[in-house]
Amino acid sequence: MDPSTYRPATGEIPTEPGVYKFRDEHRRVIYVGKAKNLRNRLNSYFANPADLHPRTFTMVHTAASVEWTVVNTEVEALQLEWTWINEFDPRFNVMFRDDKSYPYLAVTMKDEYPRAFVTRGKRKPGVKYFGPFSQVWAIKESLDLLLKAFPVRTCTNGVFRRAQATGRPCLLGYIDKCAAPCVGRVTPEEHKDLARNVVDFMSGNTGAFIGPRRAEMAEAAAELDYERAARLRDEIVALEKVVDKSAVVLSMNADADVFALVTEELEASVQVFHVRGGRIRGERGWIIERLQEAGPAELTSDYLRQAYTEVDPEAIPREILVDTLPEDLELLTAWLSERRGSRVVIRVPQRGEKKAVLDTVAKNASQALVLHKTRRASDLTTRSAALTEIQTALGLPEPPLRIECIDNSHTLGSNVVGSLVVFEDGLPKKRDYRHFAVTGEAARDDTSSMYDVVSRRFSRYLESLAEDEPDERFGYRPSLLVVDGALPQVHAAVKALEDLGIMDISVVGLAKRLEEVWVPDDEFPVILPRNSEGLFMLQRVRDEAHRFAISYHRKRRGASMRASVLDGVEGLGDAKRKALLRHFGSVKKMRAASVAELQEVKGVGPALAARIHAVLHAEDAPEESTAPEAATGE
Incomplete structure (x- = not known):
């Protein structure tokens, strides 16, 4: 499609911030973008299409119309753009895919009798989510331990209604891993308090539950109430095990999300560690299909919106650590701060523990991309x-x-x-x-x-x-x-x-x-x-051929550089040079040899040995310490 056939008149385009949509001839949305000034941004697509990047050129020529919506602020434009990207899934926008399906611990705080359970998939309003966790067994084991201290219900609604109808609790109610609100052992409010305790504990407020239990256990023991003391001891052990399952990554009691990005030509990988109270509470990753020529700064903006659009505002930490500052740093900071209700800082750590954690996240992102490509290639x-x-x-x-x-x-x-x-x-x-x-x-x-x-x-x-x-x-x-x-x-x-x-x-x-x-x-x-x-x-x-060529080139270049110090020796040809390297193993060992030791090599006489010795001990001779690679032929 010729862009001139649907280009809007310049005077028709407003100069306010807004979001625009390109549609194809079938009215499908193929690209969504935002702009601080709609007129300037849209005119850039039509001024001289030949100067556009090839992918943008293809998008403009695939489109058959363009439309826009004016908003009040850039933050509103940011939010509306991402809403439309998720709604229309435009083919020319950056595409995100979870690199795996992660399990979460969910607590249905909206319900009269909240339920704790392990889940995957889309988030629902009114439900508190914790994670994601890398392994299902890890979160199930943690939930089992939590039930010893906070016996909140975990049964499905069908099981709960059946227990209400029969007046008999399920097995968990009989073994004290459920407070059994279904049969009235606790009131709805008492049960909701248990659920709030689960939420508070999983949010990182662990000291508020372990410390008082220690004091209560000591008091029970002093009163010779050993049964209550033993129960409190078991609860403390269970809670401490849950805490210990989270790896300590920071010595300070810090809350932060740590993101790292690894990019290739067609795809990129993002990983995040959710650090709460200095411990990794969860991790998550995405694979990005790079449909546009987006650089690291633009991709960082996109994945931060992807990460925080659907989460509860209280799940947004005060500090977000990244390896590349986002393209719209001020805009994203304002949006996240508005969602959280207090200031959010996005920065790149330069040294110390936080930089070390970022490096670890980057390694995970790289491994996730390799794993994704391997799985994709190995599938029949x-x-x-x-x-x-x-x-x-x-x-x-x-x-x-x-x-x-x-x-x-x-x-x-x-x-x-x-x-x-x-x-x-x-x-x-x-x-x-x-x-x-x-x-x-x-x-x-x-x-x-x-x-x-x-x-x-x-x-x-x-x-x-x-x-x-x-x-x-x-x-x-x-x-x-x-x-x-x-x-x-x-x-x-x-x-x-x-x-x-x-x-x-x-x-x-x-x-x-x-x-x-x-x-x-x-x-x-x-x-x-x-x-x-x-x-x-x-x-x-193609990438495998490039890798293989580079590895061979490095071997030859290394061998060439190692032997170059001998190039100026009169009477020393390739055969004798190779014989010397084979005999001594490296130029460094050759330099340590005497003239007599050099003569032990076949074909090296006294005069040639003296010349080699002199060249190796010249003031400008470079240091060499690496043994040469074996010569590789065709």
């Missing part, structure tokens, strides 16, 4: 769908059951290497991975390097065809060859195959910046949906 149904999507999008005759990907790596044109990774049925086949060292004219630029690696890989394939038994390393033909790059790299790979007479292997390139799929002889790329399983598959293959 998902892999099948991904291969089918790739086949359809690229017009392949069959699903690409064997995909090979080639990537090159270098440092300013030196130590150029190539990598080949293989995926079969959507899973990596690591025994078929190969390295290539690129030298000479082939190393002059990226396209030459790509031509060289493709030629060498498929020359071995042709040689294998002529042999009685296929070469296990190179003897199989891929259904699809993916190269890291755009059209220049694709054309170089196709030229290499054509020069070898191979015409039946499909070649595509995956450009990292925008994740575009380039095919030969087409000036425009194939754009797969951002949440496409096929795109995730191609990205994982």
Whole structure:
């Protein structure tokens, strides 16, 4: 759709703060945004669409209309924008998914007879939630211990009504783990007090319950009321066990939520630790689909709104620790402070215990993203769908059951290497991975390097065809060859195959910046949906090739740097240099050797040993302490 066909007149757009919606031709909302000045923001979409980011350009050209709603303040715009994002689920907005379904402890304080239970899923009004907890068994065990001190009901409404009708409590009522309000053992208000105690204790006010029980136990023991003292002792032990289940992370009695963000091209991971009273009371995480080119500051704004939109105001802590300050820091601070009823501080810790906790949260976020990608890739149904999507999008005759990907790596044109990774049925086949060292004219630029690696890989394939038994390393033909790059790299790979007479292997390139799929002889790329399983598959293959190339490049670069101190020694060639490194293990040990010890290496005579010794002990000789990596060939 041409944006000029639905662009509103500049004078029609108000200059007040507000929220706007882009809709497609079917009236579906595809993007929701907020603005301090609606006229300035909307005009930026239409002034010169060619200057827009490609993803924004696609959104503007997919839309068929735009509409807006004026609000009084930026805080109202913030709230309305998030309400609409959750309501309409626009395809071009950042998408959040819980990285797993977390259990909560819930207490139905709205009920006449409040109930405590473990739950997952959407929150309901009038219910107090505690957590999330990482394991169901942990919260169930904690609830079981709490019932010893606060015997609040845990039964369903059906069981409760049946007990009322029969006049007999359930088993928990008989074993004193429920106060049995169903049969009138306690009044509704007394039972609600028990529920309030559960809420207060789980909110971190533990001292108000353990301390008085200790004093009461001592008093009962002094009065020789050992039965009451034993009951209080059991309650104290149970409450202390609940407290001990929460790891102590801060020496001070601090309340804070600690967030960390880890980003990749297509997805990002957010983790939060809920710290109350210096202890981790719960954790939660989200996986973000990065449908827009949002940076860490913008994503931080989004995930903070995601985290605090539906929670009870009292669950918002006074201090929120993040690794990147949000884009709308003042606006978010005002919104959270308004919800909480007192000032909220958002900051980045720089040192000390809080910085250490933030680093731990960041590790968890990174691991959650790796786990998410691994689970997604290992699922058979998902892999099948991904291969089918790739086949359809690229017009392949069959699903690409064997995909090979080639990537090159270098440092300013030196130590150029190539990598080949293989995926079969959507899973990596690591025994078929190969390295290539690129030298000479082939190393002059990226396209030459790509031509060289493709030629060498498929020359071995042709040689294998002529042999009685296929070469296990190179003897199989891929259904699809993916190269890291755009059209220049694709054309170089196709030229290499054509020069070898191979015409039946499909070649595509995956450009990292925008994740575009380039095919030969087409000036425009194939754009797969951002949440496409096929795109995730191609990205994982490309990223694995990049990782493998980088690891090999670092080995070669390290070996080169370790041996560089010997480059200026007259009469010392590659063979003798390698012999010296093998004999001594490192340049540091070689430097500690005498001239006589250097002569123990085959081919090193007195004169050469003296020259080596002199170079190694020159004032400008660099320190070396790492043993060289083993030489790696093709």
